[in-house]
Amino acid sequence: MKNGVAITGMGITSALGYGIEANYNSLILNNHGLSFPEILNTKHLNLPVGEIKKSNVELQNELQLTGGHSYTRAALLAISAVKEAIAIANLNKEQLTKTGLISGSSVGGIDATEEFYNEYESSSENRRFIRAQHPGFTTSKIGEYFQINGYTTTISTACSSGANAIMMGARLIRSGKLERVIVGGTDCLTKFTLNGFNSLKILSENFCKPFDDHRDGLNLGEGAAFLVLEADHLLQGKKVLGRISGYGNSNDAFHQTASSETGEGAFLAMEKALQISALQASDIDYINAHGTATKNNDLSESVAIKRMFGENIPAFSSTKTFTGHTLAAAGALEAVFSILSLQNDKQFANLNFSEAMLETKLVPVTSVRSVRMQHILSNSFGFGGNCTSLIFSKNG
Amino acid sequence: MGRSIFINGFSGISAQTEEALFNNEPLVYTSNIFHAVPANYKEIVPAMALRRMSKAIKMGITAAKNALLEANVNLPDAIITATGEGCKHDTEKFLETVLEQKEELLAPTSFIQSTHNTVGGQIALNLNCTGYNLTYTQEDISLESAFIDAMLLLEEDLDVNAVLVGSVDEVSPKITSFSYLNNFLKKEEIQNLELFDQNSAGTITSEGAFFFVLSAEKKINSDVEIVAISTFKEKDAINISREIHKFLVTNNCLVEDLDIVLLGKNGDRNQDVIYEILEKGLFLNSNVLVYKHLVGDFNTVTGFAIWLACKIFKNNYIPNVLKLNTVSSQNPKLALLYNLSQDNTTHSLILVQKV
Amino acid sequence: MSDLRTELKKSIIEQLNLEELSIEEIDNDDSLFGDGLGLDSIDALELIVLLEKDYGIKLTDPYQGKEIFISINKMAEYIETHRTK
The missing domain is CATH 3.40.47.10 (Thiolase/Chalcone synthase)
Incomplete structure (x- = not known):
């Protein structure tokens, strides 16, 4: 018998605000968090982003970190999310030393590299950030801050990293290898990624319109979200926020950046997730879609959803219209949103939608709705063909 | 199981x-x-x-x-x-x-x-x-x-x-x-x-x-069994030896059973101190091999160490350039690979066995 | 006029790392994508940057490239009428 995977804590920092409550309130009031770059030092001030309006200095002061530390922005955002998750799960110091930590990040601390790249050789002042470029370092710093000494690792599969970190944590609990693990993802806005996506010509100058026929690209965002996962035998009356009942991982094996026309990878990921959960497609009440609002993703994902669900397509929406695409953190943010959906029986709006795409004619949820739900599917797909689907369920 | x-x-x-x-x-x-x-x-x-x-x-x-x-x-x-x-x-x-x-x-x-x-x-x-x-x-x-x-x-x-x-x-x-x-x-x-x-x-x-x-399928070309892999965080040298011992016991063997110990020693004075405690303690009587003078140190260098262990088993020969001491082993069958992270916090243990 | 075509071939070989190819091997009417040179969508984005950098032509919609990057001749014709430098 496989062990169950209970979610006992969660925390989030996004353009919607600090913490679960701020994020939830924005979601049910249709208050998106998109704006234009103020903190990120970039030329592209015309590109909307889901930016957290706090400088690194402000973030560091809130955590009472003094100068000379090597926490980069992604680590700082992650720490505030992990803090909230730990508080909700009510974990003590002793428990944390034996807890695992699996985080997803795509670019780690490359924001430090782009800032100091041309001065490392001439000045020794910021050389402590040389190693901080790498995503594993970001995770190590999070672990160091909370003195988490259990199995610690980082997954970097571009935009599905956070979802994969959650999947891996769930697998380790199910197999009994770990009994408690903190999982999630973090990425901050950087010049590197903003210009990278811009060079691919997939950033929109408007607020993104996922699944709309006139969608013209994505908006980048930043944020961090983490869950505390625990094995059933540790619960002992503890409040369970929800459960991870399924996960599926597959590769589209089609193109380095583009998704296939048949949505093969996405389809396989959803199919595997259903298999693991032992649920039928008809049991899924709502899909928190990947829905980046690029021409390519939304079509491919829609085709995959149609293949998976046939005529009975569940309600779906992309919450990237609220937060922007937070890359490695996206799967983790959307995991938190999925649990909030389950806890409150709410389906969140896919903002900015007006016209269904010709090819599939699928219409997402366009205003927040109250519906009793039991199971939610969350999709995350990334460059390199990495596709992951997670299924979240109500406890009991 | x-x-x-x-x-x-x-x-x-x-x-x-x-x-x-x-x-x-x-x-x-x-x-x-x-x-x-x-x-x-x-x-x-x-x-x-x-x-x-x-x-x-x-x-x-x-x-x-x-x-x-x-x-x-x-x-x-x-x-x-x-x-x-x-x-x-x-x-x-x-x-x-x-x-x-x-x-x-x-x-x-x-x-x-x-x-x-x-x-x-x-x-x-x-x-x-x-x-x-x-x-x-x-x-x-x-x-x-x-x-x-x-x-x-x-x-x-x-x-x-x-x-x-x-x-x-x-x-x-x-x-x-x-x-x-x-x-x-x-x-x-x-x-x-x-x-x-x-x-x-x-x-x-x-x-x-x-x-x-x-x-999981043993084939004619199966030369090596990968018995176990583990990582742990520890700063104290005595506890490191204890963790290694525990790892071996969990996998039904003792230090004496090891034919080869491949250490990730990298010539950095601060790291070598930790390795030397193991060389003079836990692994005193083991056939200790090193490899970072051949390929240097980098994050995934333990890939080279596993590759090397596989080659040693396959060729049934230990190149002299790897040897750190005079302990020898004929027909090596069981190898422990130990590596220390560059920041001295995280330890890696890999146990491989000739089939 | 043929200078522009030679210049284009040279920069395409360089920009897209087509080291195995020489200028002589590319015919002015060879299709750049598919069965011809076998370029792909990533190359198309590289070509958009090339147009802007070398000839001051700015394409806003990447799909526009499809009608321009048909062959060296088509590209040259487009550049001749739209170049700003």
């Missing part, structure tokens, strides 16, 4: 060749940063695909495909890749262009290929493999994380027959050279084979790709 897991094919690209090592004529380098001996990439990767590839991608795909070839597997069920610092070359190229051209007129190729999952994705693309695909990047235990996942996968799902697991890390002109500035590399250039005679801070570095085909 767990299934036995075998390495049914393996391949490595590094700064050394099998021939050089097993003829006891290791390749000599005089810079603290040196490169892998190029493989014949053209034989493995189509020219139109090859034209854009950085060395990391070329090395990764080539090692992966050679390992599959040796294992006689066309399509693995899963591809799990590890990289400490990712596709540094393309990262560096794109970053420099962003900075130099002030965010204007940027071509996307180097950005596309800069993501850490580039190699894992490219292998999937090359093999048309839609199976499980993941990339780990946890500094010095990136490859260990990939192996832990691979072994779990084989345990969880009895339908999984072959898992391709491996690592890649490359040298890039600028970012690798930053390692001179943060004391990772020795300040003075040394000759690699003299790494352990320095008594100074820092080490040397190179690059490589190492891929392994794991299966």
Whole structure:
């Protein structure tokens, strides 16, 4: 018998605000968090982003970190999310030393590299950030801050990293290898990624319109979200926020950046997730879609959803219209949103939608709705063909 | 309870060749940063695909495909890749262009290929493999994380027959050279084979790709069983020995049973102190081997150590250049690989056995 | 006029790392994508940057490239009428 995977804590920092409550309130009031770059030092001030309006200095002061530390922005955002998750799960110091930590990040601390790249050789002042470029370092710093000494690792599969970190944590609990693990993802806005996506010509100058026929690209965002996962035998009356009942991982094996026309990878990921959960497609009440609002993703994902669900397509929406695409953190943010959906029986709006795409004619949820739900599917797909689907369920 | 897991094919690209090592004529380098001996990439990767590839991608795909070839597997069920610092070359190229051209007129190729999952994705693309695909990047235990996942996968799902697991890390002109500035590399250039005679801070570095085909099925070409992999965090030297002992006991053996102990000693004064406590204590009577004077230290260098252990078993021969003491072992069968992370916090243990 | 075509071939070979090809091997009417040179969508994005960098032509919609990057001749014709430098 496989062990169950209970979610006992969660925390989030996004353009919607600090913490679960701020994020939830924005979601049910249709208050998106998109704006234009103020903190990120970039030329592209015309590109909307889901930016957290706090400088690194402000973030560091809130955590009472003094100068000379090597926490980069992604680590700082992650720490505030992990803090909230730990508080909700009510974990003590002793428990944390034996807890695992699996985080997803795509670019780690490359924001430090782009800032100091041309001065490392001439000045020794910021050389402590040389190693901080790498995503594993970001995770190590999070672990160091909370003195988490259990199995610690980082997954970097571009935009599905956070979802994969959650999947891996769930697998380790199910197999009994770990009994408690903190999982999630973090990425901050950087010049590197903003210009990278811009060079691919997939950033929109408007607020993104996922699944709309006139969608013209994505908006980048930043944020961090983490869950505390625990094995059933540790619960002992503890409040369970929800459960991870399924996960599926597959590769589209089609193109380095583009998704296939048949949505093969996405389809396989959803199919595997259903298999693991032992649920039928008809049991899924709502899909928190990947829905980046690029021409390519939304079509491919829609085709995959149609293949998976046939005529009975569940309600779906992309919450990237609220937060922007937070890359490695996206799967983790959307995991938190999925649990909030389950806890409150709410389906969140896919903002900015007006016209269904010709090819599939699928219409997402366009205003927040109250519906009793039991199971939610969350999709995350990334460059390199990495596709992951997670299924979240109500406890009991 | 767990299934036995075998390495049914393996391949490595590094700064050394099998021939050089097993003829006891290791390749000599005089810079603290040196490169892998190029493989014949053209034989493995189509020219139109090859034209854009950085060395990391070329090395990764080539090692992966050679390992599959040796294992006689066309399509693995899963591809799990590890990289400490990712596709540094393309990262560096794109970053420099962003900075130099002030965010204007940027071509996307180097950005596309800069993501850490580039190699894992490219292998999937090359093999048309839609199976499980993941990339780990946890500094010095990136490859260990990939192996832990691979072994779990084989345990969880009895339908999984072959898992391709491996690592890649490359040298890039600028970012690798930053390692001179943060004391990772020795300040003075040394000759690699003299790494352990320095008594100074820092080490040397190179690059490589190492891929392994794991299966629960024992075949004629199964040379090595991968018994266990574990990582732990610990600062106290006595506790390190205790953890290693515990790991061995969990896997039904004792230090005395080990025919080979492969240490990740890297010539850095601060690290060597910790290794020396083990050499003079726990491993006093063991046949202790070292390898970082051959390929330097980098995040996924334990791939080279596993590759080396596999070659030693296969050739039934231990090259003299690896030996740190005079303890010898005829017909080596059981090897423990121990490595310490560059920041002295995280330890890796890998136990492999000749089939 | 043919100078522009030669210049284009040279920069395409360089920009897209087509080291195996020489200028002589590319015919002015060869299709650049598919069965011809076998370029792909990533190359198309590289070509958009090339147009802007070398000839001051800015394409906002990447799909526009499809009608321009048909062959060296088509590209040259487009550049001749739209170039700003």
